Amino acid sequence: MSRIAGRFQQLAAQRRTALIPYIVAGDPSQDATVPLMHRMVESGADIIELGVPFSDPMSEGPVIQQAHERALANGMCLSRVLELVQEFRKSDDTTPLLLMGYANPVMYMGYKAFADAASAAGLDALITVDIPPEEVDDINAQLQRVDMDNIFLVAPTTPEERISRIAAGASGFIYYVSLKGVTGAGHLDMEEVTQRLAAIRRHSQLPLAVGFGIKDADSARAVAAVADGVVVGSALVNAMAQTLADGGNSGQAIEAVASLLGEIRQGIDSAAS
Amino acid sequence: MTINASKDLYAAVPDEQGRFGPYGGKFVSETLMAALAELEVVYSNLSTDKHFQQELDHDLQHYVGRPSPLYEAKRWSDSIGGARIYLKREDLNHTGAHKVNNTVGQALLAKHMGKKRVIAETGAGQHGVATATIAARLGLDCVVFMGETDIQRQALNVYRMKLLGAEVVSVTSGSRTLKDAMNEAMRDWVTNVDNTFYIIGTVAGPHPYPMLVRDFQCVIGREARAQSLAQTGRLPDALVACVGGGSNAIGLFHPFLHDESVAMYGVEAGGHGISTNQHAAPLTAGTPGVLHGNRTYLMQDSDGQIMDTHSISAGLDYPGVGPEHSWLKDIGRVNYVVANDDEALRAFHKLTKIEGIMPALETSHALAYAETLAATMTPEQTIIVNLSGRGDKDILTVAEIDGIVV
Numbered sequence A: 001m002s003r004i005a006g007r008f009q010q011l012a013a014q015r016r017t018a019l020i021p022y023i024v025a026g027d028p029s030q031d032a033t034v035p036l037m038h039r040m041v042e043s044g045a046d047i048i049e050l051g052v053p054f055s056d057p058m059s060e061g062p063v064i065q066q067a068h069e070r071a072l073a074n075g076m077c078l079s080r081v082l083e084l085v086q087e088f089r090k091s092d093d094t095t096p097l098l099l100m101g102y103a104n105p106v107m108y109m110g111y112k113a114f115a116d117a118a119s120a121a122g123l124d125a126l127i128t129v130d131i132p133p134e135e136v137d138d139i140n141a142q143l144q145r146v147d148m149d150n151i152f153l154v155a156p157t158t159p160e161e162r163i164s165r166i167a168a169g170a171s172g173f174i175y176y177v178s179l180k181g182v183t184g185a186g187h188l189d190m191e192e193v194t195q196r197l198a199a200i201r202r203h204s205q206l207p208l209a210v211g212f213g214i215k216d217a218d219s220a221r222a223v224a225a226v227a228d229g230v231v232v233g234s235a236l237v238n239a240m241a242q243t244l245a246d247g248g249n250s251g252q253a254i255e256a257v258a259s260l261l262g263e264i265r266q267g268i269d270s271a272a273s
Numbered sequence B: 001m002t003i004n005a006s007k008d009l010y011a012a013v014p015d016e017q018g019r020f021g022p023y024g025g026k027f028v029s030e031t032l033m034a035a036l037a038e039l040e041v042v043y044s045n046l047s048t049d050k051h052f053q054q055e056l057d058h059d060l061q062h063y064v065g066r067p068s069p070l071y072e073a074k075r076w077s078d079s080i081g082g083a084r085i086y087l088k089r090e091d092l093n094h095t096g097a098h099k100v101n102n103t104v105g106q107a108l109l110a111k112h113m114g115k116k117r118v119i120a121e122t123g124a125g126q127h128g129v130a131t132a133t134i135a136a137r138l139g140l141d142c143v144v145f146m147g148e149t150d151i152q153r154q155a156l157n158v159y160r161m162k163l164l165g166a167e168v169v170s171v172t173s174g175s176r177t178l179k180d181a182m183n184e185a186m187r188d189w190v191t192n193v194d195n196t197f198y199i200i201g202t203v204a205g206p207h208p209y210p211m212l213v214r215d216f217q218c219v220i221g222r223e224a225r226a227q228s229l230a231q232t233g234r235l236p237d238a239l240v241a242c243v244g245g246g247s248n249a250i251g252l253f254h255p256f257l258h259d260e261s262v263a264m265y266g267v268e269a270g271g272h273g274i275s276t277n278q279h280a281a282p283l284t285a286g287t288p289g290v291l292h293g294n295r296t297y298l299m300q301d302s303d304g305q306i307m308d309t310h311s312i313s314a315g316l317d318y319p320g321v322g323p324e325h326s327w328l329k330d331i332g333r334v335n336y337v338v339a340n341d342d343e344a345l346r347a348f349h350k351l352t353k354i355e356g357i358m359p360a361l362e363t364s365h366a367l368a369y370a371e372t373l374a375a376t377m378t379p380e381q382t383i384i385v386n387l388s389g390r391g392d393k394d395i396l397t398v399a400e401i402d403g404i405v406v
Ligand SMILES: Cc1ncc(COP(=O)(O)O)c(C=O)c1O
Pocket: B097, B098, B099, B123, B124, B125, B126, B127, B201, B202, B203, B242, B243, B244, B245, B246, B247, B248, B249, B314, B315, B316, B360, B362, B363, B388, B389, B390
C-alpha cells in the first residue's frame, strides 16, 4: 500500500483528520527546509506538501507568491527540491510527501525524468495546479509507471458530471479547493464546503482533503468536522515570514510554524472527539 | 469552389482541445475550467449567429471606424528603392491600435453572457485603453492590471484609462511587466469568475482565447487581402507584422495562409540583441513550455523558470507568444525574425519624418524589418506591413532616449 493510502487508513481507524501543512521548498532558506519538515511532523503533521517555487505562481495569493520569490532568490530549483525530499527520507521513511507546483518546471525536466528522480528520492505524489484532467494523460502515464499518485483538484465551480470524471482517474486523495480565489484568501463558506464534499463523496471513495482559506485552529476545526484532511499553507508561510521580518532567526521562524501547527492540530482533534 | 489541402490544414486548428499541433491547450487551475467551457459554448453559438455578426460589424464600422485604409507609403518605398510598401492603417482605429478589434468582440461576448465587470491585462496600455473604452460605452465596471514598470513608461495611457473610468491596478510582483499583469488578471478572474469576463488582449491564454482573439483580429487580413487585389490587382508578395503575443500578426497573416505565394514575417523584439539574452524573442531564441494556460515557445531557464525579458516597447515585452505562432513556426509557414531596440527607434523616426505617420514602438519593429526586406526585393513586388498602432503613447519614451525634456 502507498504511504498516502496507508496514512489515511491509519487515521480513519483512529477517527482523526489528516493535517497537511504546505511550505515552499527553499523558503526561508535551502538549509531550513528539511529541519522545518521534521519539526512539522513533531508538531502534528500527517502529510507534508512541499511547494515547488515557480516564477509565475498564478494560483497563489501575495503571501505564498513572496515565498516563491524568496525561494527562487535562494537558488531553489526542482532538482534541488528532490534532493531535499531525499534528505528528509534519510530520517523519516513514513510521512507521506507530496509536491505541489506548476506544470512548466516538471515539463522542462521531462515527465519521465521527473518520475524516475522523484520516486528514487522517496516522493509519494504530485499536484500540478495548472494541469487539469484534459491535459493530464502524458504525465499520468509516467507517474503511474513509478506508482506515484497524481492528486486532482476539485473546485467550487466544478460541475458534478465533471467531478465524476475526475474521480474516475484520481488516486491517493482528492483535493477540494474550498473557495473561488487564490491561496490565502479569507472567505471560506462552510455550508458550501459541506455540500460540495457530499457531492464528491457521491463519486469517490477516496479521502477528501480541503485547502485554501484555512488559517487557524477554528477554521481547521470546522473543516475537519467534514473532511478527511485539512491543508494549511499561507498561515504557516506568513508566520515564518513575520518572524523573520520582526528580526527573528531561522530557528525562531521554524518554531513559529511549529507552534501554530500545534494549535491547529488541537483544533482538528477537538473536532473529531 | 475547390478547397485545397493546405486550406484544410489551417482551418483545422485549433482542434477540440484547443491544440495547434502540440501547442495551445488549457493549462489552468480547475476553478477556471467551467468558465472556459462556458465561453467555448457561448462563442461557438454566437460566432455563427447572424445577429451577433451584424452587431459586431456595425460596431467595427461605426465605432472603430473600419475598414482601415491600405496606404501606399510612396516616399518611404522610394527611399529604399526595393519593393513597394503598403501600410495597413490600424493606427487609425478608434483608440489608436488594432487591439480594439478584439476588445469590441469580447465585450459583445461579455454583454451576451450578462457579465457586468470586465478585467484586462495590458503592457503598452493600448489593450487597457481599448478595454476601458468599450467598458465606458457599455457601462461595465473595468479593472486593468498593469506592471509597475509599464505604468511608468506608458504614463499617458494610464491617465487615459482613468479618464475613461477604469481602475488601473499596479502589479508589483515578478518582473513588473506584461506577464505579471497577466498573472494578476488570472488571479482576479479566479476570484470573481461568477460576475467577471476576462478580456485577454492577445492570442495567448487558455483555449478558446487564442482562437477567438484570432477570429476577431482576422478582419485586418480580410480587408488587406481585398484592398490589395483592388489597388494593385494582385496579392502582396510578403506580409510583415510585429509579434508580442501575436494578435496583430495573426490577424494579418491568417486570411492569407493558404495563399502560397505570400511570404510572411513575424518580427519579435530583439531588445539589446539576441546574444545579450536581453530580448523578448521566444520564437527566435526560446523553447516550448507552459505559461498562462497554453503550451508555446517561451523564454525560460534550465529549471523551467520564466526569464525576465527586455524590449524598448512595453507591448512586446513578453516571454511567451500565442500558440498558433509556435505551430506556424514549426511547420515553416511563417518566418520569425527580430528587430532590436535601436533598429526600431530608427524606423520610428524615419516613418514619422518621411510619411508623416508616427508609429507605435511595437509597430516600429515591423517597420525596421520591412525596410531590410524591401531592399532585397524589386519595385514590381509589394509588401504589406501591419501598422498596428500609433506612437503618441511613446513620445515621452522616445524623448527620454533622445535626451529631450518635454
Ligand atoms: C500598437 C501595438 N502593436 C503590437 C502590440 C503587440 O501585441 P500583439 O503581438 O498581440 O499584436 C501591441 C501591444 O500592446 C501594441 O500596442
